[in-house]
Amino acid sequence: MSNQINRDNNHMKLKQLLIIIALLPLQVIAFAGLTPEQSTKFKEDLTYYLDTIKHNYAYFEQKETDWQQVSSFAWLHFNKVKNRTDFLTLIERLQIELYDNHMQLLNSFPFSPKVLPSSADIYAEYKDGKALVVNLMADSAAHKALEIGDEILKINDQPVFKALSRYVGNSFAEVNDDIYSWALNVVLAGDRGKERFLTIKRNQKTINIPLAETQFLSFSTPITSKRIDDFVYIRFNNSLGNNDILQLFPQVIEEAQDTNGLIIDLRTTPGGGNSLIARAILGHFIEQDHFYQMHESPYDQKNFGVKRSWVEIASPLKPYYSKPVMVLVNQWTGSMGEGIALGFDTMQNATVIGTKMAQLLGSMQDYRMPNTNIGFKVSTEKMFHVNGIPRENYRPKVLVTISTKNVDEVLEKALELLSQ
Incomplete structure (x- = not known):
């Protein structure tokens, strides 16, 4: 029992x-x-x-x-x-x-690094052992709190070099300032769901600055347009992959026919877009087929010893705009935005103005792992200006060094050139 x-x-x-x-x-x-x-x-x-x-x-x-x-x-x-x-x-x-902002995973966690430049409101550079604020996203938390030229001493109470070291790899033949700058901007974008806390030096004073979490750019309309004197200002609102542009942009160009010049602002296009929208924009400023960017696929060269490259063409669209065009760019002009800027740079009546761009590398292809289905993007094609300059090395014809956040120096320069 x-x-x-x-x-x-x-x-x-x-x-x-x-x-x-x-x-x-x-x-x-x-x-x-x-x-x-x-x-x-x-x-x-x-x-x-x-x-x-x-x-x-x-x-x-x-x-x-x-x-x-x-x-x-x-x-x-x-x-x-x-x-x-x-x-x-x-x-x-x-x-x-x-250390490539274009190389993104298609799966993420709440603690995964943020996507840059889309989730960045600060662009900083690491030079000679110092982390300096070079540009700020307009109307962002960072724009309200920081100044151009601020030296960043600490990020979330960690000395800046220790903080950025979290994103410095182990395989590098040499760790240069480009790598440190990339890591610095990843850390400055912050962790998902968390506020940031910076310690900076400004005018020989040390200041502690809390910053809200960065947010993806969000707009109610794909395009913003307005009259400034005798000119029309057009801003693309992170919308270079939005097919609504196909109907909206021709309407804006039609309404601008009586103006003396056009300003196209690509400074809020960090998310890139596609070549359909690029050709739909560029086509209104040409009267015949026009080479606007060059591709190169290293795969054939690497694996078979045969180079493969080609040039992409934009074709004319109505209405045609013949007056001077100023194209504004900065570190938040990304991917297809960069390609459009290069396309305008090939036109006699267009001038690209601003800082260096996001320098996103190449054209992307998506892949997925066979078992976990984790997706990732790979830069498989190199992109070039039609004159052979790599897209990431291109600099605007009128290069502007940002000295203050209180004046839109790039827009001011565009208006100055249009008024001459």
Whole structure:
């Protein structure tokens, strides 16, 4: 009888234990390790990711990155992967090795790095051991609180170099100021869902500044247009992938026919767009087919020794606008916005004015890992001005150094040139 009672008690304890295990969070159970099947699937996906970038990324020769060393690092740390969260965290860590804002993952966590320049309200540069504010996004939290030329001493109570080191990779032949500047801007964009806290030096004074979390640009309309004296000002509101432009832009150009000049503002286009919208814009300023940007795919050269390149053409559209055009750009002119600026630069009646642009590298292609379905973008094509200058190296014909946030110096320069 007592044996039966003991068996019943043991059975009851086993049932209770199974219930407790069933109620445990999945991430707790995952610490027990991957099953052989899970491990195989993650290994296949890591191999796919590493090989895809190795064979298709177009900009290795411009980077300090040793991708073989990155691969060794990846497999060394793969042993720490216990679940999907760990795996995606590892992939995010590998992305840092390319220090390329165009190389984005299509999956993310609440703690993932923000997308730049879309989520940035500060553009800073690291030079000679100092982190300096170079430009500020208009109407942002940073624009209200910071000044051009502020030296950033701390970010979230960490000395600036320690803070940015979190985003400096391990595979670099040499760590230069471009890498430090990239890491600095990632840190300044802040963590998702969190405020930022900066310590700066301004006029020999140390100031502590709390900043709200950065936000994606949001607008109620794709285009903003208004009259300024005898000119029309047109701003694209991060809308270069919005097909509404196909109807709206011709209407604005028609209404501008009686003006003496046009200002096209591309300074709020960090999200890029597509070549359909680019051609739909550029077509109103040409009277015959016009080369506006050049592509190069290194894949054929790398794998077969045969170069492949081509030039993209914009074709005329009505209504045609013949008066002078000023095109405004800055560090938030991204991707297709940069391509449109290069297209205008090829036209005799257009002048590009502003700072250097976002310098986003190339044209992107999307890939997905076969098992986890984690997506990632790869810069597979190089982009050039039709004169052969790489898009990321292009500088405006009228280069403006921002000295104050209190005056729109780029717009003022455009109005000055139109009035001459």
